[in-house]
């Protein structure tokens with residue numbers, strides 16, 4: 162671990178007991194999962210549908226008054242945020258597979274997002290959630306663009322990485338769409354020697370273009386043309402809604418993984434991990450932020466990133482209740498639990514991006 | 529003609545394409561489904577939302593659901609089955625059931641009946657009657673299945689075991705209700721554990737009066753044992769010249785087919801239908817279980833002393849399912865279980881017996897499992 166090493170790793174007996182306590186939290190929660198959770202996700206989907214339809218209609222009414230246009234943009238942004246965060250992200254983690262509903266199924270769900278959902282499922286569900294914050298394994302750490310710890314060498318371009326970060330935030334959905342394609346070096350760079358891709362490189366490329374193309378067609382061709390005299394306002398409204406959504410999702414995700422005290426890991430540390438060690442790494446690699454119920458819902462409960470990393474397939478709206486118990490268990494075993502207000506956490510993200518944009522003061526001595 | 533079909537096809541394809549592109553859902557109905565459900569609970573775009581009119585007790589462990597199918601439902605042929613889907617604690621559960629009433633009855637009353645046996649450890653069959661008592665809503669699929677009486681009726685031998693009587697009741701009721709006289713010989717050998725277990729006894733007897741060629745034998749397995757060569761010869765001597773229909777628990781079907789083929793009945797004369805999943809017991813010392821990989825047509829038997837995950841079993845059988853983390857986190861290895869029970873070693877829970885998605889890398893087979901793989 163390279164940052165905040167004042168907490169040494171607890172011994173394995175402690176971590177085993179710790180794991181048991183966490184398993185207990187998981188199973189008592191899962192016993193409660195049922196009708197209430199089904200109603201909850203269906204209601205969120207209803208709100209998403211109504212705001213999407215309402216938003217698209219309001220955009221067209223923009224010819225009556227610009228207020229309508231603004232309302233349209235906000236409703237459409239809301240719809241996209243709900244679709245991506247509370248619905249898409251969580252459904253694609255398999256949180257609602259037990260409902261046996263083909264439209265709310267982890268494997269089949271497709272979201273209102275430029276990234277092909279199959280590709281996302283591969284690198285997010287597998288890579289990021291299994292190898293969380295292991296440098297070289299979890300490419301979500303810095304996305305290959307940002308230097309966020311001393312584990313990566315400083316390069317002159319890192320000086321401007323706060324701008325890179327802002328750009329990434331604005332174009333976040335494209336970054337997410339491009340992530341696996343970049344990792345596999347489909348368009349440029351040297352091919353990876355080992356690839357675990359279950360599809361061919363060509364299929365990956367086609368999926369990338371077809372999904373991004375579909376999204377482009379929908380928001381920038383189909384709906385603007387459908388509302389023809391309002392072509393430009395509708396196009397602009399869709400564009401703005403996509404950007405606002407991007408800014409929000411990237412902010413949530415940065416607050417969940419790149420706050421000041423987040424730890425990173427080396428592959429050697431994580432070989433043959435026990436369940437307790439795995440839980441421990443997940444906790445040290447994620448951070449929460451606190452806020453109102455709406456903030457939780459709009460962040461897809463990634464405000465409880467710690468709980469999400471511990472229990473990725475538990476219905477997310479159960480996380481806030483679990484968070485209290487998890488925090489208590491962490492306190493019991495003296496394991497750091499990273500949480501704070503939304504504003505605080507975001508400030509430390511910016512701090513981290515700035516901090517590592519400068520070269521290290523002294524060359525870290527290899528242990 | 530062919531042009532208009534192509535045009536319909538084209539419109540259909542274009543419409544689906546548009547739905548996919550504009551809503552990211554498989555169809556417009558799927559997109560609107562949650563909204564429609566606000567007004568019609570349990571409405572499903574791909575099913576027929578139907579009302580349960582009555583739940584009728586048939587015996588200690590059997591009951592019939594009387595259902596009024598949705599108007600768009602297209603009807604059925606005697607002997608066919610439907611998939612029944614209901615919501616239980618937020619989850620959709622589906623089971624296949626033969627329709628036990630006749631098409632003629634449906635035409636007249638608009639109703640169908642499903643006769644269901646309560647499985648002791650089942651999660652669904654004991655629960656359904658309470659859930660639907662006060663007139664509930666269920667979803668049904670279109671009827672399907674090849675287990676039907678052929679139009680031009682030939683001499684027939686029917687062999688029913690337990691609740692396997694249901695499709696035969698439908699067939700016989702259909703013949704009895706049809707105006708024209710049916711005089712072809714039909715023998716029904718109906719096996720049950722004890723005399724209280726014979727369903728529709730009076731109705732079947734009435735059919736004997738209405739259908740001159742029909743002979744029904746109620747065979748109590750406690751008294752005379754299970755189906756055998758001796759039974760064939762004593763109850764239906766000329767069985768070789770008949771079409772044979774078998775329905776009941778799977779071991780019975782396997783056994784009956786073996787006996788019949790041993791007696792020289794040709795394979796194409798034998799029609800059969802498995803009746804529902806078998807009751808499962810979750811005992812500690814369970815028998816070795818079989819895993820059938822449906823698409824690749826491979827079957828493996830698990831070793832009781834050496835517990836292996838379904839993923840390991842599949843890979844040993846040279847099937848390569850998509851995987852990721854192999855520790856139950858990423859959901860890449862999700863696969864549809866068609867039937868059977870698995871134990872999830874991560875959540876420490878047993879699955880239901882019906883169709884559902886499971887994680888191969890952390891699931892262990894408990895009773896015979898059929899996987900889509």
Ligand code: FES
Pocket residue numbers: 851852853854855856857858859860861862887888889890
């Ligand atoms: S391989 Fe990741 S859940 Fe099974």
